[in-house]
Amino acid sequence: MSAPSLTPSKAASARHAQPPVDGPPQRGGAFGRSLKRNLTAHGFLIGAVLCFAFFSWYPMVREFFLAFQKTDQGEVSWVGLENLETVFNDPAFWQAWRNTALFTVLALVLGFAVPFVVAIVINELRHGKGYLRLLVYLPVMLPPVASVLLFKYLYDPGYGMLNEVFGFFGLPEQQWLQDPDLSMLSVVIASTWMNMGGAALIYLAALQGIPGELYEAAELDGAGLLRKIWHVTIPQTRLILSLMLLMQIIATMQVFVEPFLLTGGAGPEGSTTTVVYLIYQYAFNFNNYGAAAALGLLLLVLLAGFSAAYVKLSRAEDE
Amino acid sequence: MSTRTLISPAQLARPRGKALYWVVFGLVVALFTVVFLGPMYWMVSSGFKDTQEVVQTPPTLVPESFQPDNYSQAWNVMDLASLLGNTLFYAFGALAFQLVFDVAAAYSLSKLRPVFGKAILGLMLATLMIPATVLVVPQYLTVLDVPIFERNLLNTPWAIWLPSVTNAFNIFLLKRFFDSIPRELLDAASMDGASPMRTLRSIVLPISRPILGVVSIFAIVGVWKDFLWPMLTLPDPSKQTLNVGIYSLSNGVPVNVLIAALTMASLPTLVIFLIFQRNIMSGLTAGGLKG
Numbered sequence: 001m002s003a004p005s006l007t008p009s010k011a012a013s014a015r016h017a018q019p020p021v022d023g024p025p026q027r028g029g030a031f032g033r034s035l036k037r038n039l040t041a042h043g044f045l046i047g048a049v050l051c052f053a054f055f056s057w058y059p060m061v062r063e064f065f066l067a068f069q070k071t072d073q074g075e076v077s078w079v080g081l082e083n084l085e086t087v088f089n090d091p092a093f094w095q096a097w098r099n100t101a102l103f104t105v106l107a108l109v110l111g112f113a114v115p116f117v118v119a120i121v122i123n124e125l126r127h128g129k130g131y132l133r134l135l136v137y138l139p140v141m142l143p144p145v146a147s148v149l150l151f152k153y154l155y156d157p158g159y160g161m162l163n164e165v166f167g168f169f170g171l172p173e174q175q176w177l178q179d180p181d182l183s184m185l186s187v188v189i190a191s192t193w194m195n196m197g198g199a200a201l202i203y204l205a206a207l208q209g210i211p212g213e214l215y216e217a218a219e220l221d222g223a224g225l226l227r228k229i230w231h232v233t234i235p236q237t238r239l240i241l242s243l244m245l246l247m248q249i250i251a252t253m254q255v256f257v258e259p260f261l262l263t264g265g266a267g268p269e270g271s272t273t274t275v276v277y278l279i280y281q282y283a284f285n286f287n288n289y290g291a292a293a294a295l296g297l298l299l300l301v302l303l304a305g306f307s308a309a310y311v312k313l314s315r316a317e318d319e
Numbered sequence: 320m321s322t323r324t325l326i327s328p329a330q331l332a333r334p335r336g337k338a339l340y341w342v343v344f345g346l347v348v349a350l351f352t353v354v355f356l357g358p359m360y361w362m363v364s365s366g367f368k369d370t371q372e373v374v375q376t377p378p379t380l381v382p383e384s385f386q387p388d389n390y391s392q393a394w395n396v397m398d399l400a401s402l403l404g405n406t407l408f409y410a411f412g413a414l415a416f417q418l419v420f421d422v423a424a425a426y427s428l429s430k431l432r433p434v435f436g437k438a439i440l441g442l443m444l445a446t447l448m449i450p451a452t453v454l455v456v457p458q459y460l461t462v463l464d465v466p467i468f469e470r471n472l473l474n475t476p477w478a479i480w481l482p483s484v485t486n487a488f489n490i491f492l493l494k495r496f497f498d499s500i501p502r503e504l505l506d507a508a509s510m511d512g513a514s515p516m517r518t519l520r521s522i523v524l525p526i527s528r529p530i531l532g533v534v535s536i537f538a539i540v541g542v543w544k545d546f547l548w549p550m551l552t553l554p555d556p557s558k559q560t561l562n563v564g565i566y567s568l569s570n571g572v573p574v575n576v577l578i579a580a581l582t583m584a585s586l587p588t589l590v591i592f593l594i595f596q597r598n599i600m601s602g603l604t605a606g607g608l609k610g
Contacts, residue, residue: 040515041433048424049439051416051484054465056446059457066457124324125344126331132348134596135355141592142359144546145562146581149569150358153365153578159374161361193358201600212323219327228325254452257546261566276452283456284551296453307448 063300066293083294087282093295095270096278099184100253103274106188107252112245115196119203120233133204137197144194148261151190152177155262177263180271187272191258199244206240207233239313246310250303256280275299359585366390366579373575386575393580396572401557402564403587409549409560410542412476413483417538418531420484425493426519430505440494443487452547458482459551478552479542486541489534496530497523532598536591543588 070079087093115136122132139147154161155176163173176186214232223231234241259265259272265280266273275295283292330336365373369384393399424443428436462472462482472478500523508518524531542560549560556564561584569577592599 037431038433041427041431041436044423044427044431044515045433045436045439047420048443048484048490051420051481052443052446054461055458055482056454056485057442058466059454059461060446060449062457062460063453066460120325121347124326125347126340127344128348132351133600135351137600138355138359138589138592141540141588142585143544143562143588145566145569146362146585147358149565149577149581150362153574154358154361159376159378161358161378164377193354207324210324215323215325215327225325233325250450254450256452261546279452279456280547283459289456289460292456296456300450300453303450304448307450311444311448 063293063296066289067297068290068294070290079290083290084298086288086291087295087298090278092270092273092278096273096275099270099272100255100274100276102184103188103255103259104249104252106185107191107255108245108248110188111192111196111199111252112248114192115200116203116241118196118200119207120229122200123204123207133201136200139194140197142194144257145261147194148190148258151186151193152262155186155190178268180267180269183263183267183271187255187258187262187267190262191255194258199248202240202244203237206237210236239316243310243313246306246313250306250310253299253303362578362585363582365575366393366582368575370573370575373578389575389579390583393572393576393583396576397565397568397580399561399580399583402559402561403584405558405564406543406560406562409476409479410539412480413542414535414538416480416484417486417489418535421486421489421534422493422524422531423519425490425497426515426523428490429494429497430500430502430518430523431515440490443485443490446485447487455547455551462552472552474553474555474558479549482548483538483542486538489537492534493527493530496527500526529598529601532595533601536595536599539591540588 067083068078068080069076070082118136122129122136125132142150153159157163157173157175157178160176162176166173174182177183210233214236215228218228218232254276255274256276259267259274259277260280263272265277276299279292279295279299282288282295331340361378364380364382366389367382367385367387368379368389369386372379372382372384427433428440462478464471472481504522505518508522509515513521544562545560546562546566550563550566553559553563556567559567565577565580565584572580
């Protein structure tokens, strides 16, 4: 930087050319001022940077090292791919991936489609929007222990409300969480109820941004309700929909709390063991941090692609 | 409601359209109420039932027995007061740390523009791409023995507070908001001799109240809802949060007492939500997707 900026507005219009905040004229020359400005700026940054360094960046690096190390009574040694081998040879490995994939697919069918439909319905109604929006978001505010234990009682085969409702409609009672074929679906239903509020509100905002003329034009072409949704609503909200889809995949692949609290983690015949539950078990039940890190790394590699796509898309939306 | 949606106003204006609309409207309101409020109603009302009635089939809609005692019993037996106190302590501490460090960082990155600022922001945002659960294990090991300082943060509030600062999403949200504050305003202040700190305090922060509100609510709710991390880092029962404490005591108390405890644990965030509804909703839709 050359001279103190006397005309701040001009300096601001020349983007990046001038440092933004410039104190009153002082001694020490251009270099001194620039140094001082940078020191101040970094002073403001230091708290957050240190927290990131200790609790994000360092653990990121450490995760990578851990995956190839073994810790035995404080002794750390390099073991190459041994941890990966342990993980691969675990009979629970494939089951955990299958369960996680099942959870993700079910969560996409329910957790992705339901909030979108809910948002469309709320958007079409002329009354009571505020009330409906509030209702949908309420469960999001409950502590997970409350909502999960609540569902545990609703699912109870003895006195559970859900079987009561099933009985009312003449449907057979189910064992919900105790039935290996149903346990994952039960977890997904609870999870959807707990979490869909946020997605529904985001869709609602997106729907409100669709220009009404598009629907009018579609009507002139003789489009019915479903065709209007297919040809106007979905294309108009495509970016948000795809972002939410990616976010859902990333989130559901990491599911832990719901199965952990509802079925104790593994569930009947291991039917709700997820990858993250397996990581948890390795680390905190078996004290095998190496295996936990190796499995974590596999998950990371798998999700990195989705994350990259997400970041790219959200950039596109920003511009 | 002037904006056009899927269904044309003309269609709705016809008698048949009108009738159909009200039928659908009634069904939707009833269904939503049952689905979303129903379980919560069941929770609150079951908290008043006696031990037999709560597990009775078919369940009663209105409690026949009335035992408000459950609530006081839950409060005492599960020591909800101290669990609640702990959770508040962690939540507001995390809020303070996030407000101070994240706001300062966002301000610096947005307005002071230090060298390497872009790289630092990039590194912060990169953490959003790493699945959070993958980091739980190495983060836990870090808390056990913080490098350089060689401190064990297990069972201390620092284990909750410091990692909560690493919220790249917050920083991003704040930075975007600060970016929108006209540069001329800040330049004028600095021409008048205001230091960056002074500028932040008397110009940037007052303008940024809406976004600060959103970030604050998310910070508190975040701690309130977290389960895995406090379970790992606060094993001492007297230090636990509501979530973890109730979970670990859940097998030892009668069902009706436990349900009463769940109701009480849910109240604080529900009340926050009902008060700050508008801010939360707008915050969600304004920045909910970015990150």
